[in-house]
Amino acid sequence: MSNSPAQDTEMRFPPERYLEGMKRFIAVLPQCQALKMQxxxxxxxxxxxxxxxxxxxIGNSRKQLIHGGVISTLxxxxxxxxxxxxxxxxxxxxTLDxxxxxxxxxxxxxxxxxKASIVKVTPQIIFTEGVVYQxxxxxxxxxxxxxxxxGADKIPVEMDEALFADTDSSQKSAGELS
Amino acid sequence: MKPSDDLVQLITETQSSGRWETLLEQIPYAGFIGLTAQSMGDEILFRMEPLDSNTGNPLLPALHGGVIAGFMETAATLNLMMRLDVHQVPKVVDLTVDYLRSGKLKPTYATCVLNRQGRRVANVQVSAWQKNRETPIATARAHFLLDDES
Incomplete structure (x- = not known):
């Protein structure tokens, strides 16, 4: 297992569903809520x-600059x-570093x-990069x-399902049921 | 009075009085994450309160890694301002944070070491811990531009 090659990333859903998932994800992170992150x-x-x-x-009142900590958190x-x-x-x-x-x-x-991007996904480590701009x-x-x-085995599969739940289709099926 | 004179006076006052409130008011973000500082002889001990809003992972719960980075960057900046005769807020050029343990929702402390002080650039090392200094939750190093406007 540890010798298996790096895995390619696979698109599991259409982008809208990733976006819905990410909205749910940051909605439960208190610091992101405090920053009103979207x-x-x-x-x-x-x-x-x-x-x-x-x-x-603000990190520098005199020069009216945003603090680096906000950038780190983003x-x-x-x-x-x-x-x-x-x-x-x-x-x-x-985060490792x-x-x-x-x-x-x-x-x-x-x-x-x-904007954050995947550089490489391996069985143990995920390498990413990001750029911040105004x-x-x-x-x-x-x-x-x-x-x-x-490891995925540490997390109940329900959490993944809840995070990336397809609201459109669940609403649709709810509509079909009624 | 030039703003820089104002700042020099503010730092001098903080150095002599050991009271950080006025200086920290110049950094609204410090209040946002609950940062305070205490001069202890030659050392400055920085402290971050376990504010609920500093949580990144609500399940553990754990501090947000970005907040830990923001805390350490602020500590490094303030440490430089108090240690050196700087006439403006040092500008952070780069910051590297290694996360060693998850930060629990309890008070976090940081101290800094000035690794090198050049004429234009300084290198500062920061260690952040909760239980004791020997088990840091994160270490960081940063480069700062000291005199950007000259």
């Missing part, structure tokens, strides 16, 4: 998340979420976006984040 788009290899500006996110969440999307079934994936380059200041008053094409920060896979 899932904008998702599939099995990418996610796009955002954090709207708020005064308490990157860690987006990279961790894309890791979950890339797996054949939900697993807990704690997070390496961030701050390329330009994040200014107050503007939304932060983070205006497309002008990266604020870029990062590399690696995650441990704790």
């Amino acid at each position: 899932a904008e788009s998702a599939d099995h290899q990418h996610v796009l998340f955002s954090v709207p500006f708020a005064d308490h996110l 990157l860690d969440t987006a990279c961790g979420s894309v890791a979950v999307c890339a797996l054949p079934r939900f697993e807990m994936c704690p 997070l390496r961030i380059d701050h390329l330009r200041p994040a200014v107050a008053g503007k939304t932060l976006f983070c 205006e497309e094409g002008k990266p604020v920060s870029r990062a590399v984040a690696n995650f441990m896979r704790l």
